[in-house]
Amino acid sequence: MPLRLSWIVSLRCNHSERSEGSNEAVDQIRRRSIRNGRQVFAENVVWGVENPEDKPRNLLEELVWAKEREIEVRRQRMPLFLMKSRLEKSDVAPVRDLNSVFWDSAGPESVLFFQYQRCSPEDTESAPILANVAEEKNDARAVVVNAESRRFYGSYEDIRRVHEVVRCPVICKDIFVYPWQLYDARFYQADACVLIMKVLGLKDTLYFAKASVALGMAPIIEVHDAAELDALLTAKRQHSDDGRISILLLAKRDLDSLVPMLSDSEALLERFAPEARRLGLRVIVELPREHAPNASLLRGLRERGADAVLASTMRDDRAL
Numbered sequence: 001m002p003l004r005l006s007w008i009v010s011l012r013c014n015h016s017e018r019s020e021g022s023n024e025a026v027d028q029i030r031r032r033s034i035r036n037g038r039q040v041f042a043e044n045v046v047w048g049v050e051n052p053e054d055k056p057r058n059l060l061e062e063l064v065w066a067k068e069r070e071i072e073v074r075r076q077r078m079p080l081f082l083m084k085s086r087l088e089k090s091d092v093a094p095v096r097d098l099n100s101v102f103w104d105s106a107g108p109e110s111v112l113f114f115q116y117q118r119c120s121p122e123d124t125e126s127a128p129i130l131a132n133v134a135e136e137k138n139d140a141r142a143v144v145v146n147a148e149s150r151r152f153y154g155s156y157e158d159i160r161r162v163h164e165v166v167r168c169p170v171i172c173k174d175i176f177v178y179p180w181q182l183y184d185a186r187f188y189q190a191d192a193c194v195l196i197m198k199v200l201g202l203k204d205t206l207y208f209a210k211a212s213v214a215l216g217m218a219p220i221i222e223v224h225d226a227a228e229l230d231a232l233l234t235a236k237r238q239h240s241d242d243g244r245i246s247i248l249l250l251a252k253r254d255l256d257s258l259v260p261m262l263s264d265s266e267a268l269l270e271r272f273a274p275e276a277r278r279l280g281l282r283v284i285v286e287l288p289r290e291h292a293p294n295a296s297l298l299r300g301l302r303e304r305g306a307d308a309v310l311a312s313t314m315r316d317d318r319a320l
């Protein structure tokens, strides 16, 4: 019978990573496995966690913890080697090159990406109509599919369905916490995937980018704030990504709704776009839904250094 310690061992993770060359702390989302209330048995000692009742601090953290649970279960049913062989045996279509979409982005307007999202956490309205994707969005230069299932009701089948009806690259947006998920995304025809730096931290972001490129998918690094961006640009300057990262998504978000906040993203653009360009990075800016991607907005963002603009899903009259 293991001896239960009356004191609780603090398994603190370093939530705030300090990057080389940066004075700003990166406020990171906590991984549930660090503080999940589980006990670890080591010989005759039980290690607890600091606070088993710990609750997610915001929606992003809730989604990360839920995703960890979901993937832990799915990985047991389908270990990585089976995911690899499923992908190898599948007739997945050749990758559509997202980087080439930017080749002609020297025009006066940022190129336009659209997001296919069934619903956001506050929505009560019905999901967009998938059948409309083909007719309305074949001119999109890329489509982001929000595959997150818990609060956005997306699925990886959505990636495959959208891929079938558009000709452009299809980007998987989900909460990536295990490389295992990258195999899933590619199996469902994703040509690129969004890696959230606030969730992964710098080191894992670089690692996931490498894994993503190995599968043929372009990694898009979602950055929320100056500290993250500073850390990433420092890594680029030091070639820590071995040239694998070439696309950034600027999306400062409210962490309780995940709605992007355009003025904050614009401030990041203002401050970092010239250096990002020097380092060979392409920059996408995500719009909140109240901002229609009209010509003057696209021109203004282009002038400030946005190569592409990701427009929120159009609902009702312009359902994607």
Ligand SMILES: O=C(O)c1ccccc1NCC(=O)[C@H](O)[C@H](O)COP(=O)(O)O
Pocket (backbone or CB within 6 Å): 117, 119, 120, 121, 146, 148, 152, 173, 174, 175, 194, 196, 222, 257, 258, 259, 260, 288, 289, 312, 313
């Ligand atoms: O931030 C992400 O990458 C992300 C990952 C998984 C689910 C949601 C995520 N972000 C939020 C969004 O994609 C939406 O842009 C946001 O909810 C705004 O949606 P809406 O107001 O419905 O356009």
